[in-house]
Each structure stands twice: as structure tokens, then as C-alpha cells.
Amino acid sequence: MRWKMRGNRRFILFLILxxxxxxxxxxxxxxxxxxxxxxxxxxxxxxxxxxxxxSAEQSQLTALQRARAAAIxxxxxxxxxxxxxxxxxxxxxxxxxxxSRGFVIAEKVTWLPLGQYQKDPSTAPIPEYRVKIVxxxxxxxxxxxxxxxxxxxxxxxxxxGEKAKVTVKTKSAAGVALFNIMADDTxxxxxxxxxxxxxxxxxxxxxxxxxxxxxxxxxxxxxxGHPRDAEAVLVVAWDEASKIDVxxxxxxxxxxxxxxxxxxxSEIIDQCEDVILPYEVVAR
Numbered sequence: 001m002r003w004k005m006r007g008n009r010r011f012i013l014f015l016i017l018x019x020x021x022x023x024x025x026x027x028x029x030x031x032x033x034x035x036x037x038x039x040x041x042x043x044x045x046x047x048x049x050x051x052x053x054x055s056a057e058q059s060q061l062t063a064l065q066r067a068r069a070a071a072i073x074x075x076x077x078x079x080x081x082x083x084x085x086x087x088x089x090x091x092x093x094x095x096x097x098x099x100s101r102g103f104v105i106a107e108k109v110t111w112l113p114l115g116q117y118q119k120d121p122s123t124a125p126i127p128e129y130r131v132k133i134v135x136x137x138x139x140x141x142x143x144x145x146x147x148x149x150x151x152x153x154x155x156x157x158x159x160x161g162e163k164a165k166v167t168v169k170t171k172s173a174a175g176v177a178l179f180n181i182m183a184d185d186t187x188x189x190x191x192x193x194x195x196x197x198x199x200x201x202x203x204x205x206x207x208x209x210x211x212x213x214x215x216x217x218x219x220x221x222x223x224x225g226h227p228r229d230a231e232a233v234l235v236v237a238w239d240e241a242s243k244i245d246v247x248x249x250x251x252x253x254x255x256x257x258x259x260x261x262x263x264x265x266s267e268i269i270d271q272c273e274d275v276i277l278p279y280e281v282v283a284r
Contacts, residue, residue: 001164001180001218001231001281036270037141039105042134045070050117050128055226061185062095063129064109069098075137076101096181096232096278103262103269106136138266142273147172149273151235157280158220165218166191166233166277168207174237176201177246178209179261183222183229183281187261190218190233193252200240222283232278242271 047066049059078101110132116125148171153164168176176199178191192199195215201207210216222229238244249264256264 001182001220037266038139039136040075040139041136043071043075043137044132044134045074046112046130046132048115048117048128048130050126052126053227056129057223058183058226058229059129060111060131061183063131064133064185065095067131067133068104068107068135069095071104071107071133071135072098072102072137075135075139094278096230097276099181099232099234099262100274100276102140103138103266104133104135104259105138105263105266107259108134110134138262138269140266140269143271145273147174147237147239147273149174149235149237149275151233151275151277153233153277153279155279157282159282160221160284162220163217164220164233164279166209166235168201168209168235168237169205170201170203170237172203173240174201175199175240175244175246176207177236177250179234179236179250179265181232181234181258181261181276182255183226183231184255185258186255187234187258188255189246189250189252191252192247199246201237220281222281226283228280228282230278230280232276235275235277236265236269236272237274238268238272244268244271 045067047063047068047070049063049066051059054062112130112132115128115130117128118125149168150170151166151168153166155162155164158164166178168178170176176191177189179187180190181187191209193216196209196211210218236246246268249267
């Protein structure tokens with residue numbers, strides 16, 4: 001997704017940090033008294049992805065996302081999907097949905113030797129990326145859902161160049177923030193930002209971002225050389241009595257690795273309701 005100023009000037013919101021996909025990453029979350037959930041440490045999980053209809057970078061990220069999803073499933077105590085091999089790129093959006101069950105707040109990534117996938121002896125083998133992670137997973141202790149948060153995107157599949165809009169409603173007065181989980185394995189705060197600062201939502205009112213008269217647009221784009229990408233918008237809302245200031249933890253437009261992002265988010269998520277809105281972007 002790209003943040004575009006109306007008019008001739010353009011500002012790219014997101015940094016392309018593809019190098020992190022092939023480098024072991026360790027991010028450690030600090031202790032925070034606001035957390036009431038549980039951190040489950042040292043969860044081991046693996047993921048794999050065969051290179052079918054996607055680039056090597058996308059295959060690496062999909063394998064990593066699958067490993068994270070498996071770690072979250074283990075930590076949350078739900079049944080783990082038996083198959084770790086992925087050949088269908090569209091499943092990446094399903095892995096992103098898993099992030100709502102728990103947050104990988106620290107991870108050590110080890111890339112295993114390149115393997116191969118072969119459906120049967122009559123078909124040629126396909127290169128397969130395999131990865132192992134050791135993760136710390138934060139399982140939130142959610143408050144009762146009293147805000148009545150509901151959100152949706154104007155589409156689930158976008159062509160490159162199409163504009164996205166996010167619609168948010170709550171039944172109670174709430175503060176709202178929108179984040180983008182991106183195809184380069186980073187995340188960034190979309191709203192509030194320097195152009196749209198007011199993130200108070202009155203009961204029963206509707207927030208549309210970007211607003212009709214806003215100075216920015218959300219223009220969908222794939223990463224260079226990618227035929228399609230899977231991403232998501234994460235909508236977070238909180239009771240205003242909790243006094244959460246999202247701008248103290250996130251800088252609008254700053255792309256950070258997803259583990260660092262979730263480590264920060266875990267400091268406030270127990271007081272929030274959230275909705276993940278996965279989508280795909282298809283190159284023209």
C-alpha cells in the first residue's frame with residue numbers, strides 16, 4: 001500500500017526492507033505492567049513454502065508467516081494445522097489472520113537448507129524454502145467486548161493503482177488506530193497521522209479513512225517484481241477512559257519489523273478490541 005498526497009507530490013509511506021527476510025532476527029520485548037496476558041517463551045515451530053507462482057522473497061516470507069502461525073497456534077492452545085508446506089500463495093492472508101490469536105513479540109529465525117517438493121514421481125521437483133523459529137508469543141487477556149468494534153475494507157482484492165478505504169464503527173465512544181501489516185514483513189501506523197489527527201469516534205458514528213476531503217489517499221501497489229501480495233489492515237479501538245496515546249508508541253508511516261511492532265502493540269492490546277482485514281493486491 002502506498003500513501004499518496006492529492007496532487008502531483010507523492011510520498012512513499014513504506015520502506016522496502018526485503019533484506020530482513022533472509023537474516024536471523026531477534027527482537028526482545030521489555031516487561032510492561034500494563035500487560036495482563038501471558039508470554040509463552042521458547043515456542044518452536046517450522047514452516048515451508050514451495051516456489052509456485054511467486055518470487056523467492058515471497059516464498060521466504062510465506063514460509064516464515066506459516067511458522068509464526070504455527071507458533072501462535074501452539075501458544076494459544078488450539079489445534080495446529082498439520083501441513084506446514086504451502087504452495088498456494090493466497091493462503092498467506094489466512095496466516096495473517098492468525099495474528100489476532102496471539103502476537104509473536106520476539107523471534108529467532110533459522111533458515112534450514114533448501115528442500116524440494118514433488119507431488120509425485122511424474123512431476124519435476126520444486127525448490128522449497130524451510131524455516132525454523134523459536135518465538136516468544138504474547139497471548140492477550142482480553143477484556144469483555146463492549147465497544148462493538150466493526151470494520152471493513154472497500155474490497156478484498158485490489159488491482160495495483162486502486163484506492164483503498166477503511167470503514168470503522170463502534171457502539172461506544174472510542175479511540176481508534178489503523179495499522180498496515182505489509183508484504184515486506186513490516187508494519188506501520190496509518191491513522192492517526194499528520195494529516196488526520198482526530199481519532200475519536202463517537203458512539204454509532206462511522207469513521208472512513210481516508211476521509212473524502214483528506215489530503216492523502218491509500219493507493220494499492222505490489223512490491224516491485226511481485227505479481228501479487230497479501231497484506232492486512234489492523235484496526236484497534238479502546239475505551240477513551242483508558243487514556244491510550246498510540247502516538248507515544250508508534251510514529252505514523254514508520255515501518256518496523258512485525259515482531260517489534262507486535263511487541264509495542266502488546267503493551268496496550270489487553271485494553272483494546274481489534275479486527276484484522278486481510279487483502280490481496282494484484283499487479284496490472
